[in-house]
Amino acid sequence: MRSIAIIGAGQGGLQLAFGLLSDGYEVTVYSDRTPEQIAAGRLPSSNGLFGRAVARERALDICFWDGEPPLIEQTDAKLTDPEGHLAVEFTGRFAQYGQSVDQRLKFSTWLEAFAGRGGKIVYGAVDLAGLDEIAAVNDLTIVAAGKGEIAKIFSVDQTRTTYQRPQRSIGMISLINTEHPAPDGVSYNIRPGVGEAFGIPMLTAAGPAVTWVMEALPGGPMDRWSQATTAEEMLELTKRTFADFFPWEMARYTEAHISDPNGWLCGAVPPLVREPIALLPSGRKVVGMADVLVLNDPCCGQGANNASTHAEVMHRLILDRGSQPFDETWMQATFDRFWDQAQYPTKFTNTMLAFNNPGSAPPEHAMELLATATQVPEVAHRFANAFNDPSDLESFFYDPELTTRYLAEARARHELRLRGRADLSAAGGKG
Template identity: 30%
Template sequence: MVGAGQAGIVLSAALLRRGWRVTLCSDLTAEQHLESGARPTACLFGDQVDYEASLGLDLFPDAPRAGRIRLDLYTGDRLVAFSVDAPLRKPALAVDQRLKYAHGLRELAARGATVVTGSVTPGDLESLTATHELVVVTVGHKGFRGLFARDPVRSVHTSAQRSLFMVNVRDYDLDAHPRHRDIVFTFVPRVAEVFWIPFWDKDVGASRSIVVESVPGGPADRFGGVTTASEGLAVLRGLVDEMLPGQSAFLEPTRPTRETTWIRGSVVPAVREPVAVLRSGRHVLGLGDAVVLNDPIAAQGANNATRMARFFAARLDDYDGTATWLRARFDEFWEVGRYANGLSNGLMAPLTGYQQDVLIAASRHPEIGERLWEGFDDPSSLFPWFFDAAAAREFLARRGVGRWDVLRYRLGLAGKVLGHRVFRRPAPA
């Protein structure tokens, strides 16, 4: 197993349980993982949380679990047009990846895995494939650039669709802001999406991770010059005051969990060929971000890596040693895995009229909100009804929401927005 991230640790634990002998190659020791820079926030949803627990990887019992999601959709003039507030079927969990990887390495070593520390180069893969029944590369997209060829049919984008910024914060008041006990999404359509996530930070424990996804070149794309967490938090406060004033009071007293707990950058989503053939003719399997890389807007990175690990762990006992077998299994996985990509790509596109109708209806009917949030755990559950106009109308009608109801809801929102614009107080000088 080359790579000790989400896919590598979960698949290693599953294969050890099934009786495989596992060598886990990590570029960092457990101690180095703990002292490394911040990593992206990975929020696992219900079934993936349960699967980790079934493998004995539920190592952080005090970490906060989120039982609900609240979405606030803002208009361009700082007004919350509507909110969708509904429970999750099972709690979600976000743990600092530095903690997860460090504890995962130690746990797997205690279970009998051979842990090898140090960088693995593409050339090293030749010797590994000569001495192991199977080599699985789970290192992310930057680890082995060009090893797995881009699949032009399954890849939708050729450039980053969002500019990303993340910072972990402490010193907030949950009694004053109880909605932040769970996950909060705040959106300004075609400008930015901001995610406020209950988090277990390696330095302070219970905290909040705030992730900003900005449309490149847009008014929220302003983190390019940030060099510290405090600088980033100051920029974030300015953005929130300007566009999301309902969150200003929560954010104002916060400070970073540490000056290094921040990230900025971007992701070019891509799907790659799952098997790479080396010069020797031997082959390696790719999993996780190595072959399926999504923008984090739908929180599918760690969830999809866990699904892939679970899928292959249940089938590798029948592995016949050929690349053909591995490709066929990946194609089988893709029949379900493609929905995670469809969800991620779909959320980066402007909301269609029928998607707005579903969201507006969900603001009135929490059971529709529950179905929406289930999509983060099982993206296939959103298809076709959230991505097809006719299916969306049928979905709403089966829940007692007809076209006249949607029109009435829209008229009510239009009146709310108009009233805000007519009667709002002028901004202070």
């Protein structure tokens, strides 16, 4: 039985651990916190999983909240002009529903379930010396602790890293006692020169919530999150942000309050890509995964989905390896296979950041596509589903010629559908 150590108990590490355990591997997960500590900790992420990632959890029998509301069934997008007046507004439905479960609830439950299925868990922080000792006694050691210091042993890949510093100052808060419409979905707002705000329906220990991720241009008028030192201050800042920049969101949150005293977080994310292999002092090598290697700004909600994708890739390649050694060539291949998919959400995220960065503006063809989405439902739905599969954007979003061709075809189909409905209505009237 081959032994595999996974450093980190997040989306990617735990998903992979469950998969390998079910296939008969000896799996040890190293978590720096116990389930109780995770459950009592700070809100770590918005953690919106789209349909493909939810399906992976379902296949592993770890989708413990499958179908439990609130679900992510659509995206309600709003884009203003520079003065703050709504310029574009549309709703796109997802072909498969997504879901967000508070990671404090999710990961604490997953750790207990993993132990219940026979997996081994070691609690406590892992430093470089400890990592070397772990690598010495396992066939493969995987570092999946993207937010920990140990991730820094992996060098930054400058050829794939677009930004050298965080592009947004971020405030996040989980609100309960809010309206949950049916169908429910992500509220996605873009305010030029200010930033973005997106609300994600989330299941928390306190019940259904909406977790808001508010991304301010650094130094801009919405860059106020450093003022928050308590949950009450964060709630007040959030409501003031709605009033100042996204007033259409205010009515829904008049009576809202925070899910729990730790249901908020402020900070910044440096988008980067790292090299997949780290050399330890002993000469042993370990491989990274998920946001250890590809860390995107949360503006397109791709972080947990990337982690899910990488876990699936790693799982499959470990199985394919059989009894052969997990050498450097194999480690590099795991990343290359992952990057075949991760390049698309990375490009999508960086493109959407550029839409609203100082000195840049959305390309005309992209704005035409978003404007068309207000009139042609097919375009709205396709753009929304790109959050689930960003590779589709290559065929209609980035290239002006492809965009023009797609929009012409979509408009023609829309007109045909309208004529068909008119003909049926007329025929019914005659009958």
